[in-house]
Amino acid sequence: MAEDPRNQSGRDGGIQGTTQRLSPSDRRWTCGAGTGAALLLLGAAAIGPVAADSKAAGKLQAVKLQKKSDDRMFDCAPPPAADPALETQVWRDCADSPQMVRLPGGRFLMGEQSDTGTLYERPLREVEIAEFSIGRFEITFDQWDECVGAGGCLRKPDDHGWGRGLRPVIDVTWLDAQQYVTWLSRKTGQVYRLPTEAEWEYAARAGTNTRYSWGDGAEWTCGHANMLDLTGREEHPNWHWHVYCDDGHAYTAPVGTYKPNPWDIHDMNGNVWEWVQDCWHNDYTDAPTDGSARVSGGDCGKRVNRGGGWGNHPRSMRSASRDADAADGRSDALGFRVVREHARATLTPIDTQARAQQTQEQGQN
Numbered sequence: 001m002a003e004d005p006r007n008q009s010g011r012d013g014g015i016q017g018t019t020q021r022l023s024p025s026d027r028r029w030t031c032g033a034g035t036g037a038a039l040l041l042l043g044a045a046a047i048g049p050v051a052a053d054s055k056a057a058g059k060l061q062a063v064k065l066q067k068k069s070d071d072r073m074f075d076c077a078p079p080p081a082a083d084p085a086l087e088t089q090v091w092r093d094c095a096d097s098p099q100m101v102r103l104p105g106g107r108f109l110m111g112e113q114s115d116t117g118t119l120y121e122r123p124l125r126e127v128e129i130a131e132f133s134i135g136r137f138e139i140t141f142d143q144w145d146e147c148v149g150a151g152g153c154l155r156k157p158d159d160h161g162w163g164r165g166l167r168p169v170i171d172v173t174w175l176d177a178q179q180y181v182t183w184l185s186r187k188t189g190q191v192y193r194l195p196t197e198a199e200w201e202y203a204a205r206a207g208t209n210t211r212y213s214w215g216d217g218a219e220w221t222c223g224h225a226n227m228l229d230l231t232g233r234e235e236h237p238n239w240h241w242h243v244y245c246d247d248g249h250a251y252t253a254p255v256g257t258y259k260p261n262p263w264d265i266h267d268m269n270g271n272v273w274e275w276v277q278d279c280w281h282n283d284y285t286d287a288p289t290d291g292s293a294r295v296s297g298g299d300c301g302k303r304v305n306r307g308g309g310w311g312n313h314p315r316s317m318r319s320a321s322r323d324a325d326a327a328d329g330r331s332d333a334l335g336f337r338v339v340r341e342h343a344r345a346t347l348t349p350i351d352t353q354a355r356a357q358q359t360q361e362q363g364q365n
Helices: 141-149 174-188 197-205 230-235 352-364
Strands: 037-041 062-066 089-091 100-103 106-110 125-129 132-135 273-280 299-306 322-326
Touching: 100 197, 106 197, 125 197, 132 197, 141 174, 197 273, 197 299
Parallel strands: none
Antiparallel strands: 037 062, 089 100, 100 132, 106 125, 273 299, 299 322
């Protein structure tokens, strides 16, 4: 994509278990740390070698984490029971874990439904999604740095001088993101993972069939998303795909800066591209219709990312837009958000290719 800056070196608080509205900066600690040590192999959700940088992948490493005898690091309230009177609910497992939005199950038409899409986004198909929760915000530097401090994440990503805190974490690979969800799962005693591509689009559309969750028009984009705007053009005068409005940020913006979609999820369009679980396929031929990830066939050395970023035109931010990068690649426009499963079971679907890679790496150590 000629306009993609990723190819130009630019590519939580509240009361736990409640449905009150929470700001991204509310980070009160109410969960107590456990005792005892355990060796956590990055295998429950993580896959393959951990990349030391974008050119070389290191050996799979064991990470020492503190845990309690029941294999959870903190005492966290259970999620709220689904309330049939509410379409969505905002909640969290712990006072310091990511805010989640509990979404109802349903069916939707996946792919670009207008004439503006690409063959990557077709053929259209109806997908049935089970109930799940998705991060209300992209994972922030604050949240990532907490994982690093606890020993669950091995790298401290570069913020490129834009600031850390509540800005979305960038400079993370798909493999790095697997470290975070593994640590978060151990911390809460629940199953966290990356969204499947179908779950991501279901959440991004939020019940709509338009190009964006706010409609088909790109003229309102600056109120809803962070993209290459007039401010960004000042920083990048040779990037000629900017829009003629001002979203106030030349690079990443703190999460929650812009209006949420109808399901109260922020930054599904713009700010940073978001890793999802799926291997890259050129189109949706023979894609599953049950919302599961495609983790076989295609190119599993590349993983899909969605949503567009701060350096893109709105056409890259459509709910149906999709792209992919090497699983061990990173850029200043790549981040992620998490999904929390509501069935206390094994991760689904099992990424058999990734598990085999993990087993091979363990055998070499």
